[in-house]
Amino acid sequence: MSGRPGTRLGVTKAVLWLLVGVAAAVGVVRYLLGLGLTTSLSDRTPWGLWIGFDVLAGVALAAGGFVIAGTVHVLHLERYRSLLRAAVLTAFLGYVAVVLGLMVDLGRPWNIWRPTLFWQPHSALFEVAWCVMLYLTVLALEFAPVVAEGLRLARVVAFLRRFTLPLVVVGIALSSLHQSSLGTLFVIAPHRVHPLWYSPLLPLLFLISAVALGLSMVAVESLSSSWLFHREPEWDLIGGLTRAAAPVLAAYLLLRLGDLGARGQLRLLFEPSWLTAWFVLELAVGVVVPLLLFSLPSVRRHRRALGAGAFLSVAGLVLYRIDVGGLAHAAGSGDGYVPALTELSISVGIVAAMALVFLFFVEHLRVWDEPPAPASRFRPAFTDLVSGVRVRAPWMGGARLSALAFTVGAVAGLGLVQARVARRSEPRPFPVSPPRSVLALRVPPHAAGTADRLLLTTSLVAPAPAVVESALLIGGPEPGKGVLFAHAAHQARLGGTGVSCVRCHHRNRRGDRATSCAACHRDVHARTDTFSHERHAAALGGNDGCVRCHAAGAARTREGSTPCETCHGRDARLGTGTAPAATRPAGVAVGYRDAMHGLCVACHRQEDVRRSDGAGRSRCAFCHRAGSAGGSGGGGSGPGGDPVLVARAGTMP
Numbered sequence: 282m283s284g285r286p287g288t289r290l291g292v293t294k295a296v297l298w299l300l301v302g303v304a305a306a307v308g309v310v311r312y313l314l315g316l317g318l319t320t321s322l323s324d325r326t327p328w329g330l331w332i333g334f335d336v337l338a339g340v341a342l343a344a345g346g347f348v349i350a351g352t353v354h355v356l357h358l359e360r361y362r363s364l365l366r367a368a369v370l371t372a373f374l375g376y377v378a379v380v381l382g383l384m385v386d387l388g389r390p391w392n393i394w395r396p397t398l399f400w401q402p403h404s405a406l407f408e409v410a411w412c413v414m415l416y417l418t419v420l421a422l423e424f425a426p427v428v429a430e431g432l433r434l435a436r437v438v439a440f441l442r443r444f445t446l447p448l449v450v451v452g453i454a455l456s457s458l459h460q461s462s463l464g465t466l467f468v469i470a471p472h473r474v475h476p477l478w479y480s481p482l483l484p485l486l487f488l489i490s491a492v493a494l495g496l497s498m499v500a501v502e503s504l505s506s507s508w509l510f511h512r513e514p515e516w517d518l519i520g521g522l523t524r525a526a527a528p529v530l531a532a533y534l535l536l537r538l539g540d541l542g543a544r545g546q547l548r549l550l551f552e553p554s555w556l557t558a559w560f561v562l563e564l565a566v567g568v569v570v571p572l573l574l575f576s577l578p579s580v581r582r583h584r585r586a587l588g589a590g591a592f593l594s595v596a597g598l599v600l601y602r603i604d605v606g607g608l609a610h611a612a613g614s615g616d617g618y619v620p621a622l623t624e625l626s627i628s629v630g631i632v633a634a635m636a637l638v639f640l641f642f643v644e645h646l647r648v649w650d651e652p653p654a655p656a657s658r659f660r661p662a663f664t665d666l667v668s669g670v671r672v673r674a675p676w677m678g679g680a681r682l683s684a685l686a687f688t689v690g691a692v693a694g695l696g697l698v699q700a701r702v703a704r705r706s707e708p709r710p711f712p713v714s715p716p717r718s719v720l721a722l723r724v725p726p727h728a729a730g731t732a733d734r735l736l737l738t739t740s741l742v743a744p745a746p747a748v749v750e751s752a753l754l755i756g757g758p759e760p761g762k763g764v765l766f767a768h769a770a771h772q773a774r775l776g777g778t779g780v781s782c783v784r785c786h787h788r789n790r791r792g793d794r795a796t797s798c799a800a801c802h803r804d805v806h807a808r809t810d811t812f813s814h815e816r817h818a819a820a821l822g823g824n825d826g827c828v829r830c831h832a833a834g835a836a837r838t839r840e841g842s843t844p845c846e847t848c849h850g851r852d853a854r855l856g857t858g859t860a861p862a863a864t865r866p867a868g869v870a871v872g873y874r875d876a877m878h879g880l881c882v883a884c885h886r887q888e889d890v891r892r893s894d895g896a897g898r899s900r901c902a903f904c905h906r907a908g909s910a911g912g913s914g915g916g917g918s919g920p921g922g923d924p925v926l927v928a929r930a931g932t933m934p
């Protein structure tokens with residue numbers, strides 16, 4: 282049973298190590314250089330494959346743990362006990378995979394401990410976070426007796442065994458809560474999930490599909506490990522599991538189609554789009570076919586059919602999670618997100634790593650009731666190349682072979698990153714709309730520790746004590762988004778007409794006193810080079826003007842040419858909080874968001890510190906209010922309808 286090179290197990294492990302190697306290299310790059318380089322994610326599509334696969338599907342694969350634990354301990358179907366340990370182990374590793382997946386996905390993973398101290402009981406994500414932490418602990422405790430047994434700690438085993446039943450009960454409760462709360466997470470984002478997948482019933486659908494998935498997963502696990510270890514599959518148990526899975530799959534299928542009908546979205550099934558095709562594929566391959574294989578008596582006689590059905594339903598139900606969490610979610614943002622190969626490699630690598638840990642446990646602990654039978658030789662030609670290696674650490678499948686596989690994988694991983702760097706396209710442009718003059722409602726603080734609120738209004742009459750004043754609506758190209766800014770009120774606060782302008786307007790067109798920021802900070806996210814060579818050469822007299830910037834012998838670069846300030850000094854009056862970063866070439870303006878945050882948030886933060894009244898002027902929601910700019914987001918406090926546009930300000934051509 283050792284993983285000698287040349288055995289099935291040895292080859293499998295080498296492949297797994299290879300995949301782990303790829304993921305490790307990509308993972309290191311992800312932490313050193315960030316998500317932008319290693320993923321196709323963006324500010325608008327922040328959730329993709331990792332959330333869909335590692336997190337949602339990882340949790341779902343773990344469903345086998347609670348399903349089998351319930352079958353054995355609650356329903357007292359003792360014959361399934363032989364599957365229990367492996368199922369609990371898989372569940373545990375599934376959850377570890379979830380945590381690993383989250384750690385690469387989170388922009389600031391070092392903040393992960395926060396939900397333990399800062400409670401947000403109204404947040405679905407908060408429930409998810411707690412369920413993961415608690416259930417991971419429960420699973421570790423459920424599996425602990427097996428480890429203690431392996432270490433021959435009889436007393437510890439006896440002690441831990443006493444808690445088995447309460448742990449199982451808590452585990453089932455947590456698991457059901459968690460499976461469904463993952464669905465809840467997407468219920469609150471109706472505009473984000475594609476209508477083929479969005480449903481108010483998502484929590485229920487997630488729970489039901491988790492039960493079916495759990496049953497199939499345990500069958501798949503039993504089949505693959507018997508293949509690996511050359512054992513006779515436990516066909517009677519697999520038969521039982523698949524028989525139980527059939528009605529669950531049927532209920533799930535009916536619910537999904539019924540729900541689509543009830544929401545009046547059945548017509549979407551006839552729209553020719555790749556999402557429709559994908560939806561049909563997901564249901565057909567993942568649910569309908571396995572359902573037939575599991576339930577038709579003539580088919581059930583063939584064991585292979587049951588095995589194939591189990592594999593298909595696992596694939597289909599995992600796909601469901603990927604679709605809701607990743608693809609349909611991303612499709613909603615209209616960005617056409619396609620996961621990068623580097624992203625995929627991390628997902629696959631995490632699964633491979635968990636499989637290696639699983640095999641390690643299987644070989645060293647009693648995960649199955651009887652010890653696995655010794656493996657017979659299995660030698661496809663290509664493994665002959667490496668089969669001469671001596672075995673040092675048997676669990677590694679031949680340490681040297683594994684090390685070799687890992688290294689090859691790591692090199693391939695770096696290659697993937699390199700290929701991505703070479704192909705990386707410019708970010709999609711998001712041109713800034715010019716600021717618009719609007720009427721806004723100034724609502725005075727309703728309690729101590731809050732500041733004035735600004736809301737868009739459709740009416741010229743303000744309900745007292747609110748007043749109507751003119752403001753700027755500034756924002757990106759999307760309707761319904763944007764930030765309200767009381768331009769005049771801020772001017773007054775900062776010294777009035779003559780003085781205040783330079784506090785914010787730091788660079789201007791020639792002869793201007795205060796140029797609209799959008800004239801230079803032209804893209805919401807990307808930087809813009811404001812320098813136009815052509816225009817300067819023309820304005821400065823063509824060939825006669827070259828010397829004004831290019832001294833003889835000087836390099837024809839930005840650094841080598843006459844500094845911009847020499848001619849633009851009078852226009853460039855740096856305002857507070859807008860100090861240029863020395864790392865960018867002269868004249869390259871940061872994205873609009875960074876420019877605005879650099880100006881607004883910096884000053885508001887100072888104001889927060891100065892007043893220390895807890896009004897939170899630098900918190901996101903102070904400026905980005907739901908409903909403040911036309912009622913985007915649910916439950917917004919702003920009035921609906923079209924905003925009153927007073928005028929549209931001009932921009933630089």
Ligand code: HEC
Pocket residue numbers: 324755756757762763764805873874877878881882885898899900901902903904905
């Ligand atoms: C003091 C006001 C202020 C605060 C506080 C603030 N922002 Fe902004 N933000 C703006 C302004 C102004 C813009 C530019 C207008 C726009 O593009 O909507 C902007 C733009 C953005 C954009 C790009 C535009 C878009 O809608 O995609 C994002 C994303 C954003 N902010 C996120 C945040 C987040 C997250 C926080 C909290 C950490 C935050 N902001 C805090 C004022 C603020």
Ligand code: HEC
Pocket residue numbers: 715716718753755766768771772775777778779780781782783784785786794795796797798799800930931
């Ligand atoms: C607190 C910062 C701040 C101060 C002070 C300030 N502005 Fe602005 N101004 C802005 C911002 C932010 C915008 C909108 C963003 C954009 O233009 O893209 C803006 C826009 C403008 C615009 C174009 C939009 C419009 O209303 O037509 C003009 C013109 C302007 N400001 C002139 C002035 C003048 C003149 C002063 C001094 C009396 C001044 N500003 C003071 C921040 C400021």
Ligand code: HEC
Pocket residue numbers: 785786787788789790796797798799800801802811858859860861862867868869870871875876877878879880
């Ligand atoms: C004429 C072009 C121009 C206009 C108009 C302009 N900026 Fe800039 N801005 C730049 C350039 C170029 C830079 C890069 C630094 C530099 O060269 O000064 C910059 C840098 C900044 C920075 C510093 C960003 C960083 O991280 O270093 C902030 C903040 C900023 N601008 C805010 C504003 C605001 C707010 C307005 C409008 C009130 C505005 N800018 C108007 C050209 C402009």
Ligand code: HEC
Pocket residue numbers: 814817818821823824826827828829830831837838839842843
């Ligand atoms: C306003 C100042 C200015 C004037 C006038 C000017 N240049 Fe330049 N030139 C620059 C700057 C700044 C760069 C660096 C460009 C960059 O970094 O994008 C540059 C770059 C160049 C380059 C190398 C970049 C390239 O595109 O290969 C050449 C060649 C050049 N200038 C030739 C000329 C000639 C010829 C004239 C007169 C017709 C001229 N320049 C007028 C400022 C100027």
Ligand code: HEC
Pocket residue numbers: 789790791811812813816817820821829830839843844845846847848849867868869933
């Ligand atoms: C030798 C003097 C000179 C130098 C050096 C110079 N500029 Fe200019 N710049 C001008 C003149 C003159 C104009 C007016 C062009 C026009 O009207 O089309 C101008 C226009 C501009 C404009 C267009 C704004 C408007 O008025 O429409 C921008 C932006 C600008 N310059 C940025 C830069 C940057 C960035 C640099 C440094 C890399 C630079 N300039 C260096 C003379 C200069």
Ligand code: HEC
Pocket residue numbers: 731732733734735764765766767770771774775784785877880881882884885888896898903904
């Ligand atoms: C130089 C300092 C400064 C800058 C820059 C600044 N603010 Fe303010 N802002 C203030 C102060 C001070 C208040 C008043 C806070 C209070 O009374 O609690 C305020 C209040 C506000 C309010 C509440 C409504 C009001 O006017 O009383 C909003 C909304 C707001 N700012 C948005 C912005 C946005 C958006 C920007 C950037 C475009 C910005 N502010 C830039 C200082 C600043």
